[in-house]
Amino acid sequence: MPATFVVVPQWQGSVSARAMSHADGAAAILGDLPSASTVAVEVPVEAGESLGTGVLRYSTLVRVRDLTAAALDRVPDWALTVGGDCGASLAAVGHASARAAGDLAVLWLDAHPDLNTPETSPSGGFGGMTLRAIVGEGAAGLALDPETRIAPERLVLGGIRAIDDEERRFIDEHDVTTLTVEDLSDPSVVIAALEATGASQVFVHIDLDVLDPAALAGLSYPMPFGIGATELVALARAVVARFPIAGAAIAGFAPASPQAAEDDLPTILRLVGALTSGAAEPG
Template sequence: MPATFVVVPQWQGSVSSRAMSHADGATAILGDLPSSSTILVEVPTEAGESLGTGVLRYSTLLRVRNRTAEVLERVPDWALTIGGDCGASVAAVAHASTRSSGDLAVLWLDAHPDLNTPESSPSGGFGGMTLRAIVGDGADGLALDADTRVAPERLVLGGIRAIDDEERRFIDDHGVATLTVEDLSDPSVVIAALEATGASQVFVHVDLDVLDPSALAGLSYPMPFGIGAAELVALIRAVVARFPLAGAAIAGFAPATPDAAEDDLPTILRVVGALTSGTDGAATR
């Protein structure tokens, strides 16, 4: 079946000075998606309160998490979730884990591993805790439960270039597979790492800052020495050709202006097209 696009213009998980631009980025992508197979999740405009959790804007993040889960329950097959910040991927992975009966690997393509906890995070931003929540650690209501969480040995991190101390400890203690930007240029290396997890289905998360800033201007956390757009598209197509996708997500688009968003959309829509290349519903522009 073709993908259902679930657009979540969440910005509250980001602590970037361009945090609110994540909502603009999601809305810009929405304009180029097929309306008949796209659902928009309502995201409150208010920031929200931490409520003693150590997670900035926790109250709003929890509301959006629950609303996204409710929308995903209505999706008949697999969903491509469009953020917003990386926090939108938590509900998306939970949905994919349920669809795959837990037989799921997560390919996390990102400049950051997002493996902090509320206690270790230097900023309190949930975006930097997203993958840790996916393995089941974190604030109540945001971290996945025993039925949907993904074990660390089922994670494959690709293109990470900025790692905090706690994230490094978690990666080392759990032997999390970590691939360099150079590794991503050879899809066979990524596919081998995913095969080594033993999972039969994959969730692909793409934070657009895995790209080199020369490939995309609208990044809230631009990091040099990322992968090129053509290489990223080729990698995703190879993964989709090898594994059934249980779900996918794109996050991190934070255009400076509407005109700048238009300049970046062709590249982003190539990523959308690669993620949907295993279906007959690929978006094109």
């Protein structure tokens, strides 16, 4: 079955000066998705409170996770989740993991590993903790449970180039597979890394800041020396041709204006097309 698009205009996980632009970015993408196969999650307008967790806007983030999970439960097959900030991928990975009965690898394409904890995060922003929550560690309500969490050996990180000390410690301790931007330009390298996890299904997370800023203007955390748009589209197509996709996500679109969003949308829609292009069937 074709993908269902679940749009989550969450901005509360970002601490960027352009955090609220993530909601505008999600809305811009929503306008170009087929309405018959698209579900929009109504994100609360309030920022939310940390409630002593060390996670900024924690109360709203938990609410959005619950709302997203409920929307995903109604998806007939697999979902392409559109954020919002990276925190929108939390419920999406949980849904995909349950759908794959735990037989899932996560390809995390991002300039940042997002592996901090509430205790180690330099900012308190949940976006930088999302993947750590996906492996089951973090604040209550924002960490996947033992049935759906992803083991570190099932992670493949690609394009990361801004790593905090705790994130480096976690990567080294668990021998997490990391691929350079140059590696991403050769899909066979990425496919081999995913095959080495032993999982038969894949979740693909794309934070748009994995792209070089020259390829996309609407980035809240632009990082130089990223992958080009053509190479990223080719990689996405290769991965979905090789593996059954249990889920995918695109996050991090924070346009400066409606006109700027229009300029960036063709690149984003090429990625949407690549992720939904003839996905392999489970074997």
